[in-house]
Amino acid sequence: MTNNLTAPVSKQLLIALLTITIGVELILYLSGYSQLAGTIYDAIMVSSFFIGLKLHRRLHNGIKKTKIQHTRQFIGAFLLFILGSTIINIYSSYAFQDFSNDYEQYVDTYTEAVSDESDIIEPSEPMEPVDKMWEVIDEIDAVGYDVFTDILAGLEEVWRLAYIILILLVLKKIFPRRWEKGRRDIFVLLALFVTSVLFGIDHTLSSVQSWQYEIGAIVTFADMGLLFGLILLSTRNLWVTVLVHSVYDILATLSWYYFEFIVEITALILIPIYLILMTIDKNQQGKKSSTIMVSEDIAN
Template sequence: MTTNLTEPVSKRLLLALLIITIGVEFVLYLSGYSQLAGTVYDAIMVSSFFIGLKLHRRLSKGIQKTKIQLIRQFISAFLFFILGSTLINIYSSYAFKNFSDDYEQYVDDYTEVVSYEEEVWVPSDPIEPVDKVWGVIDKIDSVGYDIYTDILAGLEEVWRLAYIILILLVCKKAFPRRWEKGQRDSFVMLALFVTSVLFGIDHTLNSVQSWQYEIGAIVTFANMGLLFGLILLWTRNLWLTVLVHSIYDIMATMSWYYFEYIVEISALILLPIYLLIMAIEKKQQMEKSMEIVVPEEIAK
């Protein structure tokens, strides 16, 4: 894997990698002070999709999977993240109580603001069709924007892979002897650690909170980033990791507005599907092995 990731990089691709890593850090910091910077950040995230097409080929080079294998891998990765994030949230609620309480208050305040913006209809009031339509549009606009940002958040995994490639390239040049001796896994772990910490820091760049909140946020989101990084390296599939990230964020948003336990319910639904797919794959493997054994016995 490290050989594929550290293949020669063209100047154009190197510039693109620097823009979606170092450039994003700078723009994300400015987004706390400028709406234009926030718009530029969204634009970079969207454009990173096309860079991800090239990076994905490096990561998954030589790997071919069937559709059912991809589905199984997605479900297992999603369940892994749900379990890991649940444990992280439980840990943070005890270790960083200030962060946990403040974040819960932020969610409550945010959802209350959105709900407050909606008009309260009294049964005795006449219903104007135009007003009703605009009320639906306002609801779609408020929730739809959050889902849009959740989808863009998934593309942060392109940012992570770009950082990993840059760090590995630097390690390859700075430590050629260790690289040739096969100590590449340690460099991968270093890249994973650095990107996880940066993931945590990036979630606090445009916020002004107490240092207790900041530390709690960095540790919590860094651990979340570590889970995404492990999924990326385990599956060696960039788009699968992007999908897990986006869908989880969308479900978290939906839990704010509509279904409080949608993430947990989804896990309960996916678990038997995963077990069913495992049973189907095992049956197919047994059938293939039988097909191999029977001709051998006939030949004897």
């Protein structure tokens, strides 16, 4: 895997990698002061999809999988992330109470502010069809933008993979002897750790909070980033990790607005689906093995 990740990089690809890593760091910082910077960030995230098409080939192991296997891989990774993120949130709620309390207050205040914008007419007053239409539009506008940013958030995994490639390329140049000896796991783990810390820091670049909040946010999101990174490297599938990230963020947004336990209910629904797909996949693999054995017996 490391050989594929550190294969020669063209100048165009190098510029693209630097844009979605170091360039994004700068844009994220400026987004706290400029709406234009936030728009540029969204544009870079959209363009990173096309960069991800090239980077995915470097990560993928080349083994073809069926649709059932891809689906099972996604569900398994998603359930793993839900379990891991739940443990992280419980830990953070006790270890970093300032961050936990401030973050919950932010979510409550934000969702109340959005709902208050649509409460222009008192419940006792008759509501005209036009008013209903605009209320629905306001709701879609508020929630829809958050869902849009959640979808783009999944493309942060392209950012992570780009960083991992750049870090490994640098380490390959700095430690050529160790690299040639094949002891490269330590380099991958180092790249994963660095990207996880950067993931945590990036979630605080545009915020101005107390140092207790900042530390809690960095550690919490760094742990989340580490979990995403482990999924990325274990599945060797960039798009599965992107999808896990986006779907989780979307469900978290919906839980803020509408139903608090939608993430947990989704997990409970997916568990039996995963077991069913695993059974189907095993049966298909068994049939393929039997067919191969029969073919070999006939040939002999």
